[in-house]
Each structure stands twice: as C-alpha cells, then as structure tokens.
Amino acid sequence: MKISLVAVEPNEQPCIDCSVRQFSLCAALDKAELRELEQLGRHVHFASCETVFAQEEMTTSFFNLLEGVMRLYKLLPDGRRQIVGFALPGEFLGMTTSARHSFSADAIGPVAVCRFSRASFARFIENKAHLLRRINELAVRELNQAQDHMVLLGRRSAEEKVATFLIGWRDRLVHLKGPTKTVALPMSRQDIADYLGLTIETVSRTFTKLERDGVIEILPGGVRLLDPARAEALAAA
Amino acid sequence: MKISLVAVEPNEQPCIDCSVRQFSLCAALDKAELRELEQLGRHVHFASCETVFAQEEMTTSFFNLLEGVMRLYKLLPDGRRQIVGFALPGEFLGMTTSARHSFSADAIGPVAVCRFSRASFARFIENKAHLLRRINELAVRELNQAQDHMVLLGRRSAEEKVATFLIGWRDRLVHLKGPTKTVALPMSRQDIADYLGLTIETVSRTFTKLERDGVIEILPGGVRLLDPARAEALAAA
DNA sequence: GGTCGGATTTGATCTGCATCAACCGGCATC
DNA sequence: GATGCCGGTTGATGCAGATCAAATCCGACC
Numbered sequence: 001m002k003i004s005l006v007a008v009e010p011n012e013q014p015c016i017d018c019s020v021r022q023f024s025l026c027a028a029l030d031k032a033e034l035r036e037l038e039q040l041g042r043h044v045h046f047a048s049c050e051t052v053f054a055q056e057e058m059t060t061s062f063f064n065l066l067e068g069v070m071r072l073y074k075l076l077p078d079g080r081r082q083i084v085g086f087a088l089p090g091e092f093l094g095m096t097t098s099a100r101h102s103f104s105a106d107a108i109g110p111v112a113v114c115r116f117s118r119a120s121f122a123r124f125i126e127n128k129a130h131l132l133r134r135i136n137e138l139a140v141r142e143l144n145q146a147q148d149h150m151v152l153l154g155r156r157s158a159e160e161k162v163a164t165f166l167i168g169w170r171d172r173l174v175h176l177k178g179p180t181k182t183v184a185l186p187m188s189r190q191d192i193a194d195y196l197g198l199t200i201e202t203v204s205r206t207f208t209k210l211e212r213d214g215v216i217e218i219l220p221g222g223v224r225l226l227d228p229a230r231a232e233a234l235a236a237a
Numbered sequence: 238m239k240i241s242l243v244a245v246e247p248n249e250q251p252c253i254d255c256s257v258r259q260f261s262l263c264a265a266l267d268k269a270e271l272r273e274l275e276q277l278g279r280h281v282h283f284a285s286c287e288t289v290f291a292q293e294e295m296t297t298s299f300f301n302l303l304e305g306v307m308r309l310y311k312l313l314p315d316g317r318r319q320i321v322g323f324a325l326p327g328e329f330l331g332m333t334t335s336a337r338h339s340f341s342a343d344a345i346g347p348v349a350v351c352r353f354s355r356a357s358f359a360r361f362i363e364n365k366a367h368l369l370r371r372i373n374e375l376a377v378r379e380l381n382q383a384q385d386h387m388v389l390l391g392r393r394s395a396e397e398k399v400a401t402f403l404i405g406w407r408d409r410l411v412h413l414k415g416p417t418k419t420v421a422l423p424m425s426r427q428d429i430a431d432y433l434g435l436t437i438e439t440v441s442r443t444f445t446k447l448e449r450d451g452v453i454e455i456l457p458g459g460v461r462l463l464d465p466a467r468a469e470a471l472a473a474a
Numbered sequence: 475g476g477t478c479g480g481a482t483t484t485g486a487t488c489t490g491c492a493t494c495a496a497c498c499g500g501c502a503t504c
Numbered sequence: 505g506a507t508g509c510c511g512g513t514t515g516a517t518g519c520a521g522a523t524c525a526a527a528t529c530c531g532a533c534c
Contacts, residue, residue, distance in 0.1 A: 074388050077473065082388040097374045102381045132369035137334045139376035144339045146383035151311050151319040153390035154434030158521065189482065197391030202521055204483055220530090236314065395491070426512065436492055441513055457500095 011043045011114075018114075023090025023176070024064055028134035040124060041114040051106040052113065053094055059101055061115050063093040068111030069186050073194065074103045083195040085145070086187060088172055092138065108186050153197045161196040162206040163234035166216070166223065184222040248280045248351075255351075260327030260413070261301055265371035277361060278351040288343040289350065290331055296338055298352050300330040305348030306423050310431065311340045320432040322382070323424060325409055329375065345423050390434045398433040399443040400471035403453070403460065421459040 015034045021027060029037060043066070046052055052063060055074060070087040084103055087093060093105055093113075116124075125131050152164055170183045185192075189207075193200045207223070210216045215231050217224040225231055252271045258264060266274060280303070283289055289300060292311060307324040321340055324330060330342055330350075353361075362368050389401055407420045422429070426444075430437045444460070447453045452468050454461040462468055 074384060076388065076392060080392045082391045084384045084387050096377050096381075098377075098381075103384060126370075127366045129364045129366050129369055132366055132373065133363075136369060136372055136376060139373060139380060140333050140335075143376060143380050143383060144333075144335075146380060146387065147311060147321045147340060149387055150321050150383065150390055151313065153387055154319045154431075155313060155317045194391075199522060200482080201484085201523080205521090208483070437512080438493080438514085439491055442491095445513075 011038070011041070013043075014038060015041070018066070020064070020066055020090040025092050025131070025134050025138055026064070028131050033128070033131075037124060040120045041116050044113050044115045046107040046111045046113070048107055048109050050111075051104060052111070053101050054104045055101055057101050059094060059096055059099055060118055062095050062118060062121050063105075063116070064114040065089050065091045065093060066112040066114055069108040070105050070111060071108055071187060071191055071195075072103050072105050081194045082197070083191060084149075086169070086191075086195070088176055090176070092135075095135070095139075108191070158196075158198055158202050158206050159209065160234055160237055161198065162192075162203065162210065163215075163231045165192065165196055166225070167228075167231055167235040170225065170228075182219060182222055182224045186221070248275070248278070250280075251275060252278070255303070257301070257303055257327040262329050262368070262371050262375055263301070265368050270365070270368075274361060277357045278353050281350050281352045283344040283348045283350070285344055285346050287348075288341060289348070290338050291341045292338055294338050296331060296333055296336055297355055299332050299355060299358050300342075300353070301351040302326050302328045302330060303349040303351055306345040307342050307348060308345055308424060308428055308432075309340050309342050318431045319434070320428060321386075323406070323428075323432070325413055327413070329372075332372070332376075345428070395433075395435055395439050395443050396446065397471055397474055398435060399429075399440065399447065400452075400468045402429065402433055403462070404465075404468055404472040407462065407465075419456060419459055419461045423458070 015021065015026060015038045016031070018024075018026065026034065026037065041064070046068075052070065053059075053061070065087050066089055068089070070091075070093070071083050072085045072087060072093070073081050073083040075081050086108075087105070094101060096102060125135070152161055156164065166183060169185070170180075173180065173183065187195075189200045189203050192198075193203045196203065198206075207216070207218055210231075211218050213230075215225070215227045215234075217226055252258065252263060252275045253268070255261075255263065263271065263274065278301070283305075289307065290296075290298070302324050303326055305326070307328075307330070308320050309322045309324060309330070310318050310320040312318050323345070324342070331338060333339060362372070389398055393401065403420060406422070407417075410417065410420065424432075426437045426440050429435075430440045433440065435443075444453070444455055447468075448455050450467075452462070452464045452471075454463055
C-alpha cells in the first residue's frame with residue numbers, strides 16, 4: 001500500500017512502439033506530437049498492491065497504464081470500499097481538473113505506467129483540439145460505463161451482477177488480447193465483491209452456483225466460460 | 238412520455254442574457270462566439286413527463302437545460318429502472334460521441350431547453366480548445382458524481398442513501414438559487430427510489446423515520462431540514 | 475515434508491429491505 | 505358531496521444477501 005520510489009531511467013521504449021498506443025489517448029497524436037510527449041512521460045513500475053495514487057492526495061501526476069491491472073476505488077470514512085473500476089493497459093488515469101484525486105488506484109500484480117507531470121501534460125494538451133476531442137471521447141465512454149455500473153449496483157441481483165462482471169471482463173480481455181475460452185481474474189474475491197456491491201461470501205457462493213449450473217468452471221486464477229450464452233443472458237436480463 | 242413537436246419561434250432571449258449561462262458550458266465563450274452559438278440553438282418547451290430524448294434513440298440533438306428539472310435514467314429489458322441523475326438548469330444533456338443516446342431523459346414538471354443540432358454543435362466546438370477544455374471539465378465532474386453515486390448504491394444503507402440524497406439535492410438547489418431552509422422535491426417517491434436503488438416503500442418509511450427522529454419535516458412537495466447537521470452526518474458516515 | 479497465514483469456500487443464522495396488501499388523503503370529476 | 509384515482513404511507517410477511525463461524529485449500533517459507 002505504500003508509494004514506491006523507483007529510480008527513473010530513460011524509457012526503454014519510444015512511444016512510437018508503445019504496445020498500448022492504439023488503445024490509449026495517444027492514438028490521437030501524430031509523429032511529431034508523439035516525440036514531444038515522449039519527453040514528458042517516464043515509465044514507472046509498481047509492485048503488487050502498491051498504491052499508485054490515493055484519494056485526497058494532491059494531483060501531481062497523470063498515468064497511462066502500460067502493463068498490468070489496477071483497482072480504482074473509493075473508501076468511506078468507516079472503511080467500506082467501493083471499487084469503481086478495474087483499469088487495463090491503455091487506460092489513462094488520474095485525469096482530473098481538481099487539485100486532489102477523487103479515488104485511489106493500486107496495482108493488482110506488477111504494473112507499469114507512463115507517468116506525466118500534471119502541469120507539463122496540461123501544457124501539452126492545452127491547444128490541441130484533436131487531442132482534447134479524443135479525451136472527451138474517452139471521458140464520455142467512461143461516464144457511460146459508470147452509468148451502466150449504477151444500473152448494476154442499484155437494480156440487479158447477485159447472480160446477474162456476477163454474470164455481468166464476467167462477461168464484461170471477458171470482453172475487455174478479448175478486445176485487448178484476442179479471443180480466449182478462459183477468463184483470467186487477477187483480482188481477489190474481495191475486489192470483485194467490492195466492485196459489485198456484495199460480500200465476499202455472496203460472490204463465492206454465486207461462483208459456486210454458476211459452476212453447479214454448468215455456466216462456468218472455476219480455475220485457479222480465473223474461470224472458463226462453459227456456457228457463454230447463458231452467462232450473457234444473465235448479464236443482459 | 239411522447240415527444241413534443243412544438244412550433245419553434247425565434248428565441249425570446251439572447252444568449253448574453255441567458256440565466257443559466259454562468260452555470261453551463263457557455264460560460265467558456267466570448268461575446269462573438271456567443272452570438273455564433275445563438276444562431277445554432279433553439280428554445281424548446283416540454284410539458285411534465287414528456288420525454289426529451291430516449292435511450293437507443295439516434296443522437297440528433299444536444300440540449301442545454303434552461304428551466305425545470307429532468308430525470309435521466311436507464312431501463313433494463315424487464316422494466317427495472319435506474320435513475321442515473323436529476324438534471325437542473327445549466328446542465329448540458331445528450332452530449333455523446335456515440336450515434337445513440339445511452340439513457341433517457343424526461344421532464345419533471347414543465348421544462349425549457351436550448352436545443353442544438355448534433356452536427357452543427359460538433360462543428361461549432363471542433364477547433365475551440367478552450368471550449369473543449371470546459372467540456373472536459375464538466376465531463377470529469379459528472380464522472381466524479383457518478384463514482385460517488387456508485388459508492389452510495391453499492392455500500393450504503395437506506396437511511397444513508399436518503400440522507401445523502403437530501404443533502405446533495407439541497408446543495409445543488411442552494412448553489413443555483415441561494416440558501417433555503419426547505420428543500421423542494423419535484424420528483425416523486427418512485428423517482429427517488431429508482432435513484433437510490435430502493436423501493437418506494439423503503440423510501441417512504443425512511444422519510445417517516447427521519448421525521449420521527451426530528452431530522453426533517455415532511456412538507457407537501459418537499460422537506461424542511463430541521464437538523465441539517467444530523468443529516469450531513471448520516472450522509473458523510 | 476511440515477507448518478503457517480491468507481484466500482476461498484461452505485454452513486448456520488440473522489436482518490434489512492423487498493414484497494404483498496391494505497389504507498389514507500387530496501383533488502379532480504360528475 | 506359522492507366517487508374514483510393517484511401518490512403516498514403503513515402494516516405483515518418473506519427472502520436475498522449479510523453476518524458470524526468454521527473448514528478447506530494452497531502457496532511461501534523453513
């Protein structure tokens with residue numbers, strides 16, 4: 001949970017070869033801009049469970065996630081936690097106009113990010129209308145996802161929640177890495193529970209039920225979707 | 238619930254005198270731009286419960302809310318409803334890059350909006366970096382609110398939900414119209430329930446409980462906050 | 475291989491909110 | 505001023521998911 005203070009060496013890889021470029025907001029940049037941006041970003045690594053930034057902390061940096069998975073969450077004063085999303089490579093994090101971060105982000109497994117100082121990044125985008133439009137587009141997409149998640153949290157049963165999560169997560173992994181039968185779940189049951197507004201026990205029981213019903217097979221570190229159609233039906237319902 | 242087809246006459250009021258200008262994204266425009274925008278927008282009125290735009294409908298227009306209150310909601314195929322927000326004057330609605338609206342919006346009481354065609358508005362903002370930044374800022378703010386609402390839906394009790402709603406709604410009204418003791422609630426109990434992920438009965442019982450506890454007084458069309466501190470404590474908790 | 479500790483599963487029980495049902499009050503209509 | 509209707513409240517009961525508790529699994533470390 002502590003902040004890592006890693007020595008920063010020159011990036012091992014130029015932006016132009018960046019594996020997440022076409023998924024991230026950098027896709028909107030031309031070669032010259034990419035070279036300019038390259039000067040501003042620094043690769044930083046975080047170990048599993050390290051906090052990349054925390055709720056209420058001053059916003060000094062923005063982050064482009066390059067490798068790994070992160071959980072984004074809010075805490076209530078009494079410790080209740082709501083995970084507002086899981087970030088995958090390509091996701092741009094911490095982007096806010098406010099002085100402090102509105103949620104915390106930490107690494108699930110080892111993570112690599114491209115870090116930008118808030119000020120220099122703000123200067124970089126300041127007058128680039130195409131990039132601002134791209135950022136808008138990403139913000140709108142995120143807002144849509146957030147609204148979908150509200151529906152899930154407010155109006156769906158435990159079984160629907162879990163099925164929706166599995167299908168949604170699978171779709172994101174497929175989009176990133178191509179089709180697979182097995183869905184890797186690097187996050188803990190507690191993370192899933194805090195994402196879905198359930199308890200860990202209910203998540204566990206629901207997984208077991210879905211397995212009994214032949215919808216999934218529970219594997220170490222993930223699940224296999226035995227009956228994707230059934231899962232999708234539960235998710236759509 | 239049906240779409241109103243109102244005759245459109247020239248706007249009775251120029252943008253420069255618009256009562257919601259400083260609250261809306263138009264605040265970022267200079268006089269010349271404001272005059273340009275004026276050519277693009279048309280005032281339209283909707284009666285109570287009319288739908289301004291619906292989920293899955295083609296995105297042909299954007300709307301700036303001038304007067305009245307709207308509910309923004311998503312429906313599941315089986316009719317379950319989640320209200321993702323209530324819109325007040327100044328709110329810019331329907332802004333999305335996707336071809337179809339991702340949620341529905343209808344009037345709670347009579348409503349006046351400034352309607353822009355999607356295409357002409359997109360052309361208008363295309364290369365205005367300052368306006369794009371303003372839009373970003375508003376999008377980020379909305380996203381924050383959405384995330385706060387996720388915490389509420391996923392992790393809070395009925396009493397906390399209702400108290401949080403009352404305080405949040407009061408704060409918005411205060412920001413818009415200045416301080417008051419009484420909080421007007423134009424939306425129905427069912428709307429509040431669908432916003433908070435509860436049933437109408439639970440909302441009603443919770444109001445009654447808060448009144449018994451001396452936190453609020455239930456009035457026709459709203460409540461009076463007798464003990465704002467207690468309500469705020471419940472909301473913060 | 476043994477054992478320790480955290481993650482997960484499973485079981486038993488409890489409870490907050492949903493559900494089902496009746497009732498109340500205002501107000502529009504005849 | 506009776507009647508019907510709609511939104512809201514209140515009451516009785518049920519149940520999904522929470523809570524409490526224990527067992528199991530599994531990898532890390534010795």
